[in-house]
Amino acid sequence: MQDAFKEIAPRLAGLRDALDLSVEAFADVVGTDAQTVQQHEAGQSEIPVGYLMQVAKATGVELNTLIAGSESHLLSYSVVRNGKGLTVERRKDYDYKNLAYRFKGRAMEPFKIMVPPKEQKDVTFTSHSGQEFIYMLEGRLEVSLGDKVEVLEPGDSLYFDSRTPHGLRGLDEKPAHFLDVIL
Template identity: 25%
Template structure:
């Protein structure tokens, strides 16, 4: 099973366990029913913002989508390169690797992102692209390799390996790879609170 399908299966199980329909979860997360359905069937890799919105709606940590049986409260998590747990890049989508999925109660969400190449101008973006391009909390983006373009509320920045950008996640944003190879970007999202249950 692909990691995209694994995230989708976990999402479906969480949604049904809470007695929510696709329409109800769509309304609660401000995403469309069709988008969530594609994610659940493993046909679309969800964005970080979409995962955060669905996690908030389901009242779970984002890590639950990657590892629903994560042990509660380990002292630390160690992520090794060969253990990449990811939603693989496919069909113009992006690769998304949760770097601390085993630690469910945390105030930061770290990811390794392989952004897609830009396929259409901003004026042609769909409602879903715009909807999934912002989230609560703050975000730090560090370019590990390659080059990226990031749009922040209509302004575009071009970043290279070693560049770092810190901004409010509530600012509409979109990241795309530049050049011939997909970039790798470390993204850390701080929600401002540790989820202790």
């Protein structure tokens, strides 16, 4: 299976070309630097969902279009049945399911995420614009936020500024399942 970021990269480059923007101008529109734009358009590494959300918001293109290459169509409501969310294969160690992928003009991106257990040294950090809300469903999740560490259990929630570097891992040798809403 091809890495998802290799499929997303040409859509990003195509969007920039369609907007007739240089790499530098696109970086300004998105709120990042030209090196980041070039790296993501080249498909050389994973593309953070936060970056894709920045591109979607700045250009008016739906996140689905960037991730899956298709647009949402439902305007009044959308039902996604258990286990049927749009799989977002952007990280090998997390299982993302977008729970609102059919709804056009979303103001937020809700995901059901599974994070496997791992050693502290194997936690990878990310940061992106926006805010994030986590609601724990199953297992225990360690969330590192900068130099702070929180352990969440079923029923716990966490709201934070997504610009804070954050890393996640399941605890007790079990995966953690949670809802994650990104604004």
